[in-house]
Amino acid sequence: MIYTSNSLSSFNAVVLKRLCMSRVNRPPLSLYRLIKLMNGKEDKIAVLVGSVTDDIRAHEVPALKVTALRFTETARARIEKAGGECLTFDQLALRAPLGQNTHFGPAPGVPHSHTKPYVRAKGRKFERARGRRNSKGFRV
Numbered sequence: 001m002i003y004t005s006n007s008l009s010s011f012n013a014v015v016l017k018r019l020c021m022s023r024v025n026r027p028p029l030s031l032y033r034l035i036k037l038m039n040g041k042e043d044k045i046a047v048l049v050g051s052v053t054d055d056i057r058a059h060e061v062p063a064l065k066v067t068a069l070r071f072t073e074t075a076r077a078r079i080e081k082a083g084g085e086c087l088t089f090d091q092l093a094l095r096a097p098l099g100q101n102t103h104f105g106p107a108p109g110v111p112h113s114h115t116k117p118y119v120r121a122k123g124r125k126f127e128r129a130r131g132r133r134n135s136k137g138f139r140v
Contacts, residue, residue: 011099015089018049029068030055031075037105038064044103045087045096052086054078067092067102111140 018026029048032055038046045065052066054074063083071079076086087095096102108115119126130136 009098011102014104015047015049015099021049026050026069028053030058031061031078032058034064034066035062038062038103041103044101045092047092047099047102047104052076052079109140 026049028051030053034046034048034052035058038044042062042064045067048066048068050069052068052071052075054072058078061078061082061084064079065085065087066079067087067089069089071086079086092102106113117127131138131140133139
């Protein structure tokens with residue numbers, strides 16, 4: 001599948017953008033975090049433009065369908081032993097050309113996503129008011 005930026009599917013545009021990112025901006029995701037993100041979404045395919053690494057904190061691995069650039073050997077073995085699937089992006093393109101039933105994880109900036117703002121200082125006055133506290137209008 002050729003991912004194009006002017007595709008009809010916004011999913012393909014997001015995948016293309018992330019494929020073009022530098023390695024620093026494509027950090028690995030541990031199996032433990034992947035299991036937490038996919039909790040309650042067992043019918044969907046997890047999509048990660050990066051690496052999936054094994055994590056000893058994950059004692060029980062559910063049957064996950066995961067698409068990623070690469071998997072460590074132990075992570076792949078544990079996912080497949082649990083009855084899950086490790087897919088490449090080529091296989092995903094054949095199965096879900098427009099990204100149907102896929103899950104990227106929470107977007108940066110949504111509530112509880114742990115995305116930190118780029119600030120010039122981390123003091124009391126810097127990005128601590130509206131949007132950061134319940135008492136000041138709303139909270140992100």
